[in-house]
Amino acid sequence: MAITAQDVKALREMTGVGMMDCKKALAASDGDMDKAVEWLREKGLAASAKKAGRIAAEGMAYAAVINGVGVVVEVNAETDFVGKNEKFVDFVKGVAATVAACAPADMDALMECKYNGTDLTVTQQQQEMVLVIGENIKVRRFARFADGVSVPYIHAGGKIGVLVNLEVTGGIDATEIGKDMAMQIAALNPRFLDKSQVTQEVLDEEKKILLAQMDNDPKMASKPAQVKEKIVAGKLNKFYAENCLLQQTFVKDNEVTVEQYMNAAAKKLGGAITLKDAVRFEKGEGIEKKQENFAEEIAKLAQ
Secondary structure, eight states: OOHHHHHHHHHHHHHOOOOHHHHHHHHHHTTHHHHHHHHHTTTTTTGGGGGGGOOEEEEEEEEEEEETTEEEEEEESOOHHTTTTTTHHHHHHHHHHHHEEEEESSSSHHHSSSSSSSSBBBBHHHHHHHHHHHHHHHHEEEEEOOOEOOOOOOOETEEEEEEEEEEESSSOOOHHHHHHHHHHHHHOOOOOOSSGGGGGGHHHHHHHHHHHHHHHHSTTTTSHHHHHHHHHHHHHHHHHHHHHHGGGGGOTTTTHHHHHHHHHHHHHSEEEEEEEEEEEEEEETTTOOOOOOOHHHHHHOOO
16 A cells, blocks of 8 residues: 555654654554554554643743854743753753754754754654653744854743844844844734835735724715825834834834844944844744633533
C-alpha cells in the first residue's frame, strides 16, 4: 500500500513522533494507522502519545541573539507552573539555539534537526520533556534573522517575546534603540511595521467603515460626498498612527513618533538605522484554551 505524506502527517499528529519514524511505522504496518500507532508504542517511541491531545496554551515565548543570529520561539505547555520550570526553560533555550545553528526552513524541518548538544532530534527531545515533566509540550513556531542587527526583548518572564531586526550604518550600538522599539511592539502590538505595508484591501475596508459611520451620524449624513472623502483621508492618518509601528506615538516620549525617535537617536550616535523586520510572539496566542466548568463537573460526579 502506498504511504502518502498526509498519512505520515496524520500519524505524527496522533503520536507526536518524528516524520521518519512515522513513515517507518506505516510501512511496517501496511498503512494501517492503528497498527502503526501500536508499532510505535512497542518501539517506545509513542510513550507520550496520550498527552499529545491535551491543550497546551501556556509555556514561554523566548527571544535571543545566538552567535550573531536573532531567534524568537514559542514553546507551549499545559500549565503556567510548568512554563516557569527550570528544565522547561532550558528546553526552550535549547530550541532557540537549535534554530540559530540549524537554520530550518519551517517547523517540520526544525523538528527533524538535531537538538542542540545532543544526538536526538527536536521531536525526540520534546518527547523526552513530555515524559520528564508530565505535560503535553509543543514547539509551536519560530522566526530567525541571520542578517542585520537583531535586538531581543522578553516581557513578563516569557509572556511575550519580540525580535527586532535592524539595518545599522555608522558602526553605532543600536541595542538601546532596538530594545525601545521592541518594548513598544510588546506593549501595543501594531498590525503593521510601516504604513507602506498597509494593503489597498485594508484601506478600502477602513474607508468603507468610516463612510458608514458618517452616514449613520445625523450631523454628518447630509454632508457632500467630497467633504466626507476629505474627512476620511484625515482619519486614515489616525489609522496609521494606531496600527503602524513607525507612525505610532513613541510610548517614552509622546511628542514624537517611533520613526522620529529612531532616526534622531541614531543620528545622535553618529549613524543611521532602518527597521527591516520585527516579530512578536505572545504565548498561547490564537490557541483555544479549555474552559473548565466546575459546576458541570460536580453535577456529573453527583449523578
